[in-house]
Amino acid sequence: MAAAAVSHAARRFLSPRLLVASRHLHASVSEGSAREASTSFIHPAAIVHPAATIGQGVSVGPFCTVGASAKIGDACQLHTGSHVTGDTELGEGCVVLTGAILGADLPGRTIIGENNVIGNYAVVGVKCQDLKYKPGDECFLHIGNNNEIREYCSIHRSSKSCDCTVIGDNNLIMGSCHIAHDCKIGNNNIFANNTLFGGHVVVEDNTHTAGAVVVHQFCHIGSFSFLGGGSVVAQDVPRYTMVAGDRAELRGLNLEGLRRNGFSDQEVCICY
Numbered sequence: 001m002a003a004a005a006v007s008h009a010a011r012r013f014l015s016p017r018l019l020v021a022s023r024h025l026h027a028s029v030s031e032g033s034a035r036e037a038s039t040s041f042i043h044p045a046a047i048v049h050p051a052a053t054i055g056q057g058v059s060v061g062p063f064c065t066v067g068a069s070a071k072i073g074d075a076c077q078l079h080t081g082s083h084v085t086g087d088t089e090l091g092e093g094c095v096v097l098t099g100a101i102l103g104a105d106l107p108g109r110t111i112i113g114e115n116n117v118i119g120n121y122a123v124v125g126v127k128c129q130d131l132k133y134k135p136g137d138e139c140f141l142h143i144g145n146n147n148e149i150r151e152y153c154s155i156h157r158s159s160k161s162c163d164c165t166v167i168g169d170n171n172l173i174m175g176s177c178h179i180a181h182d183c184k185i186g187n188n189n190i191f192a193n194n195t196l197f198g199g200h201v202v203v204e205d206n207t208h209t210a211g212a213v214v215v216h217q218f219c220h221i222g223s224f225s226f227l228g229g230g231s232v233v234a235q236d237v238p239r240y241t242m243v244a245g246d247r248a249e250l251r252g253l254n255l256e257g258l259r260r261n262g263f264s265d266q267e268v269c270i271c272y
Helices: 002-012 020-026 029-036 255-260 265-271
Strands: 088-090 108-112 123-126 139-143 154-156 165-167 241-244 249-253
Touching: 108 123, 123 139, 139 154, 154 165, 249 255, 255 265
Parallel strands: 088 108, 108 139, 123 154, 139 165
Antiparallel strands: 241 249
């Protein structure tokens, strides 16, 4: 009965957390008009390969490049000096800010869903840093919808063709975070600045990290957990808990996080 109550509570709070307000900050009046237009605007100083697929209402700013295999969905905005290369698909309504690089000229694919914001100088969908990667192997990255990926983040493709780096929906990934090859990130997570995930890390839903957190490869971070600032996490983190320290130790339940996510006092007591 206790487990069922907690499971029911968790399911209730997995609904999408839209980042609409943040996106409005990025859109100027002219860019908003470009979203609504039925035809796309490509700045004369942009380089768009004639074989690229460009949707309706797309705005491509000056000094952008779009590769031959790229697919840009409807109402996307590519700000000045951003780049989409390789076999990369960008869903509808995405905003790619100045200096961001999406994809790479590698075998495999980068797929980015709808309504994502890619921050300034972020690097998303490039080759992994795993020395076991063999040149020529296919590698993959799949990002869901409604994510905000802030400035200077790096997100790498998988290290082998049978795997995939995956990021779900409605995540806020703050500046200078790193998500390495073959990670599996769920939904509704908040990663504060300089959160670093080694390869093959699994993060469930509704987790929260404070700044400068390091997570060792192959660790599993459970839903509704909190990782304290400056923590070095070298072991799995159970659901609903809070860890902190070097090396990180269990500090009890993530009480504040559970309450913010709508768990009742009774449900919190069940977690004990």
